[in-house]
Amino acid sequence: MEHLPVEVIGNILSHVGSARDVVIASATCKKWREAWRNHLHTLSFISNDWPIYHELTPCRLEILITQTIFQTRALQCLTIFMDDVDEFSAAPVIAWLMYTRDSLRRLLYNVKTTPNFNIIEKCGRQKLEVLALAHNSITGIEPSYQKFPCLKSLSLSYVSISALDLSLLITACPKLETLTIVSPEIAMSDSQASMELSSSSVKNFYVESFGLDKLIFDADKLENLHLKDCTFEVFELSGKGALKSLKIDDVSVIHLDIGENTENLEIVDVCNFTIMWPKFYHMISKASNLCKLRLWGVVFDDDDEVVDLETISSCFPRLTHLSLSYDLKDGVLHYGLQGRSLLVNVVMLEVGWTVINELFQDWVAGLLERCPNLKRLIIHGVVSEVKAHEECQLFAKFTESIIHLGRKYINVKIECDYE
């Protein structure tokens, strides 16, 4: 331990991260104290790290955070996540940002500040690579002199910002790769409630708990798009077709457009969604490089619509993972399994039910027939607490059929996951 240079001790203390633990450790010996004062690069104040945080008043917290930060030098990562603090006053927060301006690379801050001040203006912008803000307002973006030349990741949660400012902020970040927006409060200028964002660098876009009439995102390099718990009338993605992964979870969107060029699309994961099959099919049918397709808990807009394996095998020859869970109806099942073409590359199949019925085992058997190179079958089921006799019988029959299938397809590893 004596041989470790003081910078390395600083690195070790930085991995401890939590402010209280680091401060206590600094009392170990003189070298550690020096490491704490001059070589610490990461410091965090997270309310879950120490129960006593919950007992301190915001004022007390402001004081101890200020005192602690001011003992360090050249901090690169600062995290302040105080979940049950209603608000901090602006003065100490501004002091923290000004003190760390020249060295800060990562700032994660989730406490509302009063009175509201322009965080974007006060925080160090030159070296900042990661910025995550929550429960604050962002106003008055001036992209001409407020640039974030190194910012790679921007996350805004429960942030109040105008549509214009958001779009300006994104353009002020020429190297932005990851953009995360959770439950924003967007002030709109016109009554149409639409927003257009544009970025030539963003690769990952994650949106959660957001509702808008129209959202257009022009992103040439976008590779991963993930929408969760959102409501849009129109969601349009335009760009050069770099999209690799599309994930939609619990979203309501009437018109979804991911562009004509889908040749790079590898993953489509749709969960808890109402699918208008012809439209959806048109959107993904040219994704000939698709590897993973998941349609889970989906409802088809038209009762007659169905996902048929013939179409899937012809459109997606490279498919390796297939996950399907939706209500099975008699005619639908039959049509879905029509045809003979095989899904030769599928190695993993996941199927699920929420309410078990007799059709399920026929469906699984039919699917297994079409996947000659299958290695893994995972069955997800929801088992209700109160089991009527009829349901128990269905379940027993189902278990028997799975055992039978297991014997028939000995190369397939079968796993069951019930909740």
Place this chain on the structure above:
Amino acid sequence: MASSSKTITVVSSDGDEFEMTMKAAEQSKLITHMLDEFGVSDKVPLYNVNSETMAKVMEYCKKHADHEAAKEEDGGAAIGAGGEEELKKWDDEFLKVENGLLFNIILAANYLEIKSLLDSSCQAVADMIKGKTPEQIREIFNIKNDFTPEEEAKLRSENEWAFQED
């Protein structure tokens, strides 16, 4: 650039020689830099690292080089998220060594500029420090308390909030 099937030889402070593939060597920024500057033909002397530590570092570099190669091969399809988790588990097991060797690994990773190993090994020590009092930390790592009682009292009063009992 040399092909990935070539190997280079490094020499520890104890004079033992260790062979490593180019891909494994690339895990270390220092070795990569030295090879760029001075070429691959000579043996690379790493006199700051003893044999016991060198063997561990070699093992780490090989594992991570193999993992990277596997990722590149099938476009990440086989590795997936599970693969990264597995590697992390491997790293955790790999670092379950006695403190002396752990510190030597940290020093070696620092010197050889192997960022991922430095981060993992520093995190392993950090995990031992979390939640401990200064007395306990001194005990675990055999550190001498070189503060005078007055200095120690001053230090505690400067950050009173952290030292208050739960």
